[in-house]
Amino acid sequence: MELRAAKGTRDVLPGEVEIWQRIEQAVHRIFAGYGGREIRTPLFEPTELFVKSTGSDTDVVTKEMYTFEDRAGRSLTLRPEGTPGVARALLEHGLLRRGDGDRVYYIGPMFRYERPQKGRSRQFSQIGAEWFGSPHPAVDAEVMEMALALFTSLELSDLGLTINSVGHAACRAEYRRKLREALLPRQAELCPDCQRRLDANPLRILDCKVPSCQPIKDTAPVILDSLCGECRAHFDAVRGYLDVMEVQYTVNPRLVRGLDYYTRTTFEVTGGALGAQNALCGGGRYDDLVGSMGGPPTPAFGFAIGLDRLVLMVAAEQEAGRAAAGAPATDIYIAHLGEEALRSGLAAARALRRAGLTARLEPDARDMKKQMSRAAAAGARYTLILAEAEMARRSCALKRMSDGVQTELPLGDWQRVVQEMAVGR
Numbered sequence: 552m553e554l555r556a557a558k559g560t561r562d563v564l565p566g567e568v569e570i571w572q573r574i575e576q577a578v579h580r581i582f583a584g585y586g587g588r589e590i591r592t593p594l595f596e597p598t599e600l601f602v603k604s605t606g607s608d609t610d611v612v613t614k615e616m617y618t619f620e621d622r623a624g625r626s627l628t629l630r631p632e633g634t635p636g637v638a639r640a641l642l643e644h645g646l647l648r649r650g651d652g653d654r655v656y657y658i659g660p661m662f663r664y665e666r667p668q669k670g671r672s673r674q675f676s677q678i679g680a681e682w683f684g685s686p687h688p689a690v691d692a693e694v695m696e697m698a699l700a701l702f703t704s705l706e707l708s709d710l711g712l713t714i715n716s717v718g719h720a721a722c723r724a725e726y727r728r729k730l731r732e733a734l735l736p737r738q739a740e741l742c743p744d745c746q747r748r749l750d751a752n753p754l755r756i757l758d759c760k761v762p763s764c765q766p767i768k769d770t771a772p773v774i775l776d777s778l779c780g781e782c783r784a785h786f787d788a789v790r791g792y793l794d795v796m797e798v799q800y801t802v803n804p805r806l807v808r809g810l811d812y813y814t815r816t817t818f819e820v821t822g823g824a825l826g827a828q829n830a831l832c833g834g835g836r837y838d839d840l841v842g843s844m845g846g847p848p849t850p851a852f853g854f855a856i857g858l859d860r861l862v863l864m865v866a867a868e869q870e871a872g873r874a875a876a877g878a879p880a881t882d883i884y885i886a887h888l889g890e891e892a893l894r895s896g897l898a899a900a901r902a903l904r905r906a907g908l909t910a911r912l913e914p915d916a917r918d919m920k921k922q923m924s925r926a927a928a929a930g931a932r933y934t935l936i937l938a939e940a941e942m943a944r945r946s947c948a949l950k951r952m953s954d955g956v957q958t959e960l961p962l963g964d965w966q967r968v969v970q971e972m973a974v975g976r
């Protein structure tokens with residue numbers, strides 16, 4: 552039997568993982584600068600959580616969830632997105648009321664049973680941010696700007712921010728009526744799902760991916776025209792704050808997001824290389840979610856970035872610009888011969904690493920010449936040579952790889968080695 556990764560999943564191997572780590576570090580650094588703190592929630596949750604929050608008529612819930620019964624007959628689901636779990640966790644631990652846990656972000660895998668294709672898999676990772684507690688339009692602008700700041704720090708170009716407003720519940724009720732009226736005469740031309748949606752949840756039609764539904768959608772009225780005065784003012788204010796922050800954007804009145812809980816601002820960031828269909832980041836305001844989960848009314852704004860897609864883009868950008876990320880730099884390679892030398896080498900490696908250096912030692916190595924070429928291949932700045940002649944004199948040799956200059960130092964005085972390396976920088 553040939554063992555392979557399950558369909559729609561993939562391994563992240565050394566060579567690529569450095570890009571993931573670079574992105575993760577940028578997330579921690581940049582989001583902290585906006586007051587964000589990391590949260591880690593379980594990979595599976597009671598199924599009910601997603602049905603109630605993501606929406607019982609969304610593609611994610613009806614077609615894409617990995618749902619299973621555990622041995623006690625509970626229905627559980629591998630999380631298809633992060634927001635419901637985060638909202639549940641903050642509610643469960645009373646962090647929304649305390650006010651100190653209300654700006655959180657996460658990085659981790661999500662699971663959706665989708666048709667695998669480039670940039671779309673069944674296990675994929677998202678970077679998400681959820682800012683709870685404020686209905687202020689400046690929060691919308693600042694959180695969108697934060698997503699862009701992350702992309703900019705990763706040196707991505709060709710980014711497009713698209714925004715829209717889907718109003719609050721009453722605006723949407725009004726719009727639903729208008730949409731239904733407009734599409735009813737063309738019901739028979741819609742796909743079977745959309746024919747059903749026309750009665751159950753006409754807004755979902757705008758999110759349908761079936762090609763034959765696209766031209767019909769294009770004739771539908773737009774939600775921006777159904778906004779109440781307050782929602783329109785909110786949207787105008789968001790645009791004003793984006794202008795203040797010199798963030799460029801376009802308004803797409805047909806942008807609705809695939810999940811049920813959005814209110815007012817919705818947005819997407821697309822990246823040039825991926826094309827408009829493959830958004831890099833999506834999100835918006837969800838002022839009713841926490842309330843609908845039984846919590847106190849809590850306005851919120853958030854987004855999710857597709858980490859796998861971001862990695863593809865960063866990798867493409869790196870290839871275009873600089874050399875691809877390789878193995879981490881090695882400060883010092885420790886070449887050894889014989890058991891006694893190996894023991895000294897292990898002690899040296901420990902001391903050097905404690906001093907913040909990266910040290911590499913290969914215990915199986917038997918041949919000094921081979922180790923010298925391994926040191927060069929690893930790009931080591933220095934090689935510590937623990938060979939017979941030096942060992943017999945209770946000393947070791949430190950070789951600077953850039954010019955081959957070798958210094959003899961007393962064996963065991965690893966601090967001297969660190970000092971010598973610092974001088975030779």
Ligand code: AMP
Pocket residue numbers: 632663665670671672673674675676677808809829830831832833834855856857858859860
């Ligand atoms: P969503 O949670 O559907 O709003 O998606 C947010 C972002 O997650 C998208 O813009 C994509 O970048 C990414 N994403 C969603 N589904 C997948 C998938 N199946 N595979 C890879 N990335 C995905």
